[in-house]
Amino acid sequence: MFKDSSVTCKNCSCRWPNFDNLTDTQLDLLNGSRFQAKFKPGEIIFKQGSPTSNAIFLTSGFAKLYMEGYDGKNIILAIAKPGRLISGPGTYVDNRHHYSLASLVETTACFVDTSVIKKLVMENNLFAEGYLKDISRKSLDTFHKLLSFSQKKMHGRLAEGLIHLSDDIFESQRFHCYLTRQELGEMTGMTKESVVRLLKEFHDENIIKIEDHIIEIIDKPKLQKIMISG
Amino acid sequence: MFKDSSVTCKNCSCRWPNFDNLTDTQLDLLNGSRFQAKFKPGEIIFKQGSPTSNAIFLTSGFAKLYMEGYDGKNIILAIAKPGRLISGPGTYVDNRHHYSLASLVETTACFVDTSVIKKLVMENNLFAEGYLKDISRKSLDTFHKLLSFSQKKMHGRLAEGLIHLSDDIFESQRFHCYLTRQELGEMTGMTKESVVRLLKEFHDENIIKIEDHIIEIIDKPKLQKIMISG
DNA sequence: AATTAATATTGATTTATATCAACACCCAAA
DNA sequence: TTTGGGTGTTGATATAAATCAATATTAATT
Numbered sequence: 001m002f003k004d005s006s007v008t009c010k011n012c013s014c015r016w017p018n019f020d021n022l023t024d025t026q027l028d029l030l031n032g033s034r035f036q037a038k039f040k041p042g043e044i045i046f047k048q049g050s051p052t053s054n055a056i057f058l059t060s061g062f063a064k065l066y067m068e069g070y071d072g073k074n075i076i077l078a079i080a081k082p083g084r085l086i087s088g089p090g091t092y093v094d095n096r097h098h099y100s101l102a103s104l105v106e107t108t109a110c111f112v113d114t115s116v117i118k119k120l121v122m123e124n125n126l127f128a129e130g131y132l133k134d135i136s137r138k139s140l141d142t143f144h145k146l147l148s149f150s151q152k153k154m155h156g157r158l159a160e161g162l163i164h165l166s167d168d169i170f171e172s173q174r175f176h177c178y179l180t181r182q183e184l185g186e187m188t189g190m191t192k193e194s195v196v197r198l199l200k201e202f203h204d205e206n207i208i209k210i211e212d213h214i215i216e217i218i219d220k221p222k223l224q225k226i227m228i229s230g
Numbered sequence: 231m232f233k234d235s236s237v238t239c240k241n242c243s244c245r246w247p248n249f250d251n252l253t254d255t256q257l258d259l260l261n262g263s264r265f266q267a268k269f270k271p272g273e274i275i276f277k278q279g280s281p282t283s284n285a286i287f288l289t290s291g292f293a294k295l296y297m298e299g300y301d302g303k304n305i306i307l308a309i310a311k312p313g314r315l316i317s318g319p320g321t322y323v324d325n326r327h328h329y330s331l332a333s334l335v336e337t338t339a340c341f342v343d344t345s346v347i348k349k350l351v352m353e354n355n356l357f358a359e360g361y362l363k364d365i366s367r368k369s370l371d372t373f374h375k376l377l378s379f380s381q382k383k384m385h386g387r388l389a390e391g392l393i394h395l396s397d398d399i400f401e402s403q404r405f406h407c408y409l410t411r412q413e414l415g416e417m418t419g420m421t422k423e424s425v426v427r428l429l430k431e432f433h434d435e436n437i438i439k440i441e442d443h444i445i446e447i448i449d450k451p452k453l454q455k456i457m458i459s460g
Numbered sequence: 461a462a463t464t465a466a467t468a469t470t471g472a473t474t475t476a477t478a479t480c481a482a483c484a485c486c487c488a489a490a
Numbered sequence: 491t492t493t494g495g496g497t498g499t500t501g502a503t504a505t506a507a508a509t510c511a512a513t514a515t516t517a518a519t520t
Contacts, residue, residue, distance in 0.1 A: 067377050093370055139319035193509085411498065422497085423499080426500085
């Protein structure tokens, strides 16, 4: 663990937006109780089943948030990036993580003791409301994913996944996709073989362009059409 | 709309547990701003896309909470019964319902203006925390459902659905299942035809007993085994 | 540089599950 | 009493997607 003293929770450019609701004193409390850590690509930041001792916020990098399923098969629930609270609903249920978090690239993260977050919830209503908003939004995302998984076919789910990565995660038409084919499959509910085949299909139809791990969306309208109809 | 003046939020036996955190004054406020309504079986209580003007609590009956999907296909997210907050995450995101609610049987419900709930969140931290706990638990349920949908096969999902209905919803080994085969399919992610076939299969293997809409779980261990492995 | 281990790719085959079609049943309405 | 829409049931068929298997490629390690 290390701590860069020049950056604090007060001036952090990638802090969780809900921290805007805190007073200076509260931000100081937060800053005083946080620890930073650095992770190499592929390292596990926390593990499903372990205690939710800390709330986690990435300060750089990307990580996958995944559930470990029934016979070694995982499902990726979301890709985490800086500015997002990662602590999981277990915090307010059974103090256990219900999914694991692993870095996709070199990643730095702040750890804040859960009790500090809970204390802030109890003494700052705006912060509590912000927390509710945050968890509500994530809830909607999960509902959407559930609908997508249960009603769309592979084409639609992959198209949706690619657009999500482009719009929300990497924020570019052309991005280095840190996910393996296996992981893309875990994100969109299909096998790695199917991912390969479909990516090739999209490529052949000039919808996307793939060079190794760089994905470029060429024909977004077409991809959106597939996302909606498929 | 009618109002039974003998029952108030103070003495209501099926109120949302989080109301325990309110003061008497707050309970009075709540009680003063609520309206009750009665629904016949199959009636829509609120519709996906409509404004989340009210938080809803059933006081009797059962209702299905479902998303309307892509080509007329629905997915049932949960079965609601008295004691549960039904308002949906949209309340704290975009003020729109992201799923619909329809009664399965004759059902009565209390409507509380969303602004009242939000006011209580802002002035009572314990209540806010209770709300966080509630939404967190529901979040976990959705994660679980997502995992189930993406990794289990039909047998496993149906077994899981039946156990859920028995344990959590109707709280009996033998229950009148108000859901049609179609709805059981929407709940477990399969077609009505598959539901029929599998129910028959479970019946033939003496795992359950079916007489019309009465379902009885005969061999729960076996059903649990199917739920886990399938 | 050599060896191993992960990942990616491709094709052939199998399987789970949806779809389609036909019919029986029951309840509500004309 | 008949009609008709929703529901339930069964069987035959189609199809999406997983699995299996083999090979290619890239990355990691000695």
